[in-house]
Amino acid sequence: MNTQSDRPILGISMGDPAGIGPEIVIKSLADPEILNLCTPVVLGDFKILKQADFNYKILQKLVITDDLISDFSNFPKGFLLQLSSLNPDVTKLGHPTPETGRAMETYINTGVDLALSGAIDALVTGPITKTGLKLAGSPFHGHTELIAHKTGTENFAMMMAGPRLKVVLTTIHIPLSQVPGRLSSMEITRIINLTRETLITRFGIPNPRLAVAGLNPHAGEQGMFGNEEADVILPAVLQAREKGFDITGPLPPDTVFFHAVEGRFDAVICIYHDQGLIPFKLVHFRDGVNTTIGLPIIRTSVDHGTAYDIAWTGKADPTSMKEAIKMAAVQAVNQKRHGNRNGN
Numbered sequence: 001m002n003t004q005s006d007r008p009i010l011g012i013s014m015g016d017p018a019g020i021g022p023e024i025v026i027k028s029l030a031d032p033e034i035l036n037l038c039t040p041v042v043l044g045d046f047k048i049l050k051q052a053d054f055n056y057k058i059l060q061k062l063v064i065t066d067d068l069i070s071d072f073s074n075f076p077k078g079f080l081l082q083l084s085s086l087n088p089d090v091t092k093l094g095h096p097t098p099e100t101g102r103a104m105e106t107y108i109n110t111g112v113d114l115a116l117s118g119a120i121d122a123l124v125t126g127p128i129t130k131t132g133l134k135l136a137g138s139p140f141h142g143h144t145e146l147i148a149h150k151t152g153t154e155n156f157a158m159m160m161a162g163p164r165l166k167v168v169l170t171t172i173h174i175p176l177s178q179v180p181g182r183l184s185s186m187e188i189t190r191i192i193n194l195t196r197e198t199l200i201t202r203f204g205i206p207n208p209r210l211a212v213a214g215l216n217p218h219a220g221e222q223g224m225f226g227n228e229e230a231d232v233i234l235p236a237v238l239q240a241r242e243k244g245f246d247i248t249g250p251l252p253p254d255t256v257f258f259h260a261v262e263g264r265f266d267a268v269i270c271i272y273h274d275q276g277l278i279p280f281k282l283v284h285f286r287d288g289v290n291t292t293i294g295l296p297i298i299r300t301s302v303d304h305g306t307a308y309d310i311a312w313t314g315k316a317d318p319t320s321m322k323e324a325i326k327m328a329a330v331q332a333v334n335q336k337r338h339g340n341r342n343g344n
């Protein structure tokens with residue numbers, strides 16, 4: 001258990017009011033283990049959260065404020081930073097609107113500002129929809145791109161992390177047809193370097209063992225099914241190996257994840273979104289964490305979406321949110337103890 005003074009202050013954004021975000025935030029804060037780990041600063045909407053906390057047991061412990069310059073270190077039980085005042089009926093919609101989109105964007109933007117100013121030690125984000133951001137007029141596809149832009153970060157990547165498997169994506173939210181054209185040895189080298197550095201600094205793995213997946217079936221089968229492996233991926237792997245990295249690839253995508261889950265690799269660098277997320281969610285759907293690596297702030301998130309099909313039914317599983325909070329807390333504590341921005 002962290003003592004009161006070294007308990008990190010974590011911003012927790014509520015996500016889309018019409019989705020399961022409010023419910024998993026309340027369920028997470030109902031867990032004494034979570035409250036022992038951190039001082040939560042929930043970035044959201046009181047009236048919406050109150051509907052998820054129907055007997056008002058959780059919210060009554062928090063200081064409710066709209067003061068952005070609050071000192072969050074002086075009340076260890078936590079805060080609710082009231083950033084929108086939506087009509088509570090939006091929870092019944094089952095889809096985002098421009099209004100809810102703007103609200104969810106505000107929660108994220110405020111969280112990033114607070115993290116950059118040092119008022120919070122890390123940001124944990126609840127699920128939003130890309131459609132919601134678009135309706136709000138945002139040019140960004142998701143948290144990752146928005147937060148990278150807002151923090152002025154160019155060298156970033158999406159990592160999905162669980163105890164058995166970690167995957168890092170070379171390309172994120174783009175059509176599959178555009179993936180081959182976006183690949184370059186330089187970009188794969190960037191992802192390799194960033195992944196290795198993050199595993200060392202944020203996850204405390206001194207000598208990360210990396211694998212790089214191929215793009216094509218059987219990793220191209222000597223060029224029979226494509227040349228991206230030989231032309232683009234292999235040169236990046238060889239260059240990394242020359243630097244002394246423990247790295248293997250390009251490996252056939254149909255077996256590399258099996259080897260990683262068996263413990264042979266600490267992370268698999270994937271070429272496109274679903275190549276990494278399908279095996280990841282098969283293994284870690286419940287307890288997986290999405291984290292943006294390369295940022296000057298710590299940002300973790302649930303690995304799932306808004307789950308409109310079960311929103312406001314009481315069925316949402318808060319495990320991924322709790323794991324995201326735990327990961328942020330561990331990295332924030334390490335960062336404080338070691339006095340650097342890397343969380344280790």
Ligand SMILES: NC(=O)C1=CN([C@@H]2O[C@H](COP(=O)(O)OP(=O)(O)OC[C@H]3O[C@@H](n4cnc5c(N)ncnc54)[C@H](O)[C@@H]3O)[C@@H](O)[C@H]2O)C=CC1
Pocket residue numbers: 020024126127128129130131290301302303304305306307308309310315316317318319320
């Ligand atoms: N971190 C984020 O903000 C993420 C946002 N999304 C967005 O969410 C929206 C919906 O995406 P979908 O593809 O439907 O994925 P989804 O993850 O919202 O739902 C997929 C299935 O898993 C179930 N599910 C998801 N989380 C659950 C939980 N905590 N407990 C119990 N069941 C759960 C849902 O009920 C549904 O059947 C999309 O707009 C997508 O862009 C998707 C992934 C991550």
Ligand SMILES: NCC(=O)COP(=O)(O)O
Pocket residue numbers: 141142143144145277290301
């Ligand atoms: N597939 C992961 C996802 O869509 C989450 O994106 P982000 O909002 O964390 O950028």
